[in-house]
Amino acid sequence: MLEISEKTNLLEQKSYKYQLQDVAEPNLYRDIYPYDEVPKIPFNHRRVPIGMPEEIWITDTTLRDGQQSVEPYSVEDIVEIYKYLSRLGGPNGIIRQTEFFIYSDKDRRAVEKCQELGLQFPEITTWIRANKQDFKLVKDLGIKETGILVSASDYHIFKKLKMTRKEALNLYLSSVHDAFEAGIRPRCHLEDITRADFYGFVVPFVNELQRMSQDAKIPVKIRACDTMGYGVPYTEVALPRSVPGIIYGLQHYSDIPSEMLEWHGHNDFYKAVSNATTAWLYGASAVNCSLLGIGERTGNIPLEAMVFEYASLRGSLDGMDPTVITEIAHFFKDKMGYNIPPMTPFVGSNFNLTRAGIHADGLMKDEEIYNIFNTKKLLNRSAGVMVSKTSGLAGIAYWINSHYELEGEKAVTKQDPHVIALKSWVDEQYEGGRQSSITENELEEKLKEISIMLKGN
Secondary structure (H helix, E strand, O other): OOEEEOOOOEEEEEOOOOOOOOOOOOOOOOOOOOOOOOOOOEEEEOOOOOOOOOOOEEEEEEHHHHHHHHHOOOHHHHHHHHHHHHHHHOOOOOOOEEEOOOOOHHHHHHHHHHHHOOOOOOOEEEEEEOOOHHHHHHHHHOOOOEEEEEEOOOOHHHHHHHOOOHHHHHHHHHHHHHHOOOOEEEEEEOHHHHOOOOOHHHHHHHHHHHHHHHHHEEEEEEEEEHHHHOOOOOOOOOOOEEEEHHHHHHHHHHHOOOHEEEEEEEEOOOOOOHHHHHHHHHHOOEEEEHHHOOOOOOOEEEHHHHHHHHHHHHHHOOOOHHHHHHHHHHHHHHHOOOOOOOOOOOOOOOOEHHHOHHHHHHHHHOOHHOOOOOOOHHEEEEEOOOOOOOOOOHHHHHHHHHOOOOHHOOOOOOOOOOHHHHHHHHHHHHHHHOOOOOOHHHHHHHHHHHHHHHOOO
């Protein structure tokens, strides 16, 4: 059968109909995932077209997936995080939704407190177990959309659920039916999709969801979950690891529109950000992230990273306020006691900090030489230096100017006697066997001594 595609405006074949393959034994892709070896990346040289949606956005799982991997947040913490997300996402709602647990009284109080704020974005959604009691909780809170876990791989269907594919499919469809009965939009989380039989289970299952959605006249959202971080962004990679192939396949063989398609990834193989960007490029409107990348094992897609990926792809922040990212980092560190690794991009203490004197010399001449962008403007964080044995006169001069906010005629140079004296003291420290960087307090105290000494002379 031939039809004009609404997406490409080309005549395309629509005769691809995939039926559920209810196999007796699980397909564990042992050639790709041998377990005792590093997972393999097979190529089949099949290319799919880039299909960037008209609109792309970010959804958040800080208060769901993120909260699963740290100490429980208080109600007050959750409300503050929600307000930060709203400010960061801006008036256009680039951070479109965030999901909450609603199991406990504390969870529900947090939802209600956030609802009382009356913020348009991000929309409050939930994540629940697929049973009627939980759907009632969602409805009682006045929430319109909820996530439902629908594990997609045979690892989960056969090994965890102890079911056949047919039994799992029927269970999942029953849960979606319950959501429809409650008048709630279901968001189906296809767990472990990068180890799933795409044409033998995923496509037939999603096609059934589409049929039910059309009958009920209630949209069903599909979240493709790279639960173990196995996804690969490269072109011509074979399924089930191909992110382009998964996104294209869900659109082409299951007719999922971009606005109903979402990517959720993990960072086990350092590919969370590149996979999320790839999902956008190939047709998913939404990528699901968490603040600071906090999540199971190696974490989720860092939300702050996708703020800058969005701006890079679109050429604009579209109303997002990235300076809030620095406030969020301070909140997690100071209020919640979360340890942010110092080299973490955008939020770590060393992210725009240099120790090398040759780099500091460049910063003094023109900050743009060694700073990724105007971090003072975009993140409210000036480029900095840390004084160590490699800082040199330039590093010390730059530290003094930035620490004391000296500009123009007030700024010191490498020839300033304060800089030369402080450099001499620093050299003595390391010649005496010191290994660590010198703290700001130490530098402040020594500079006071030097100032008094120079005035006396």
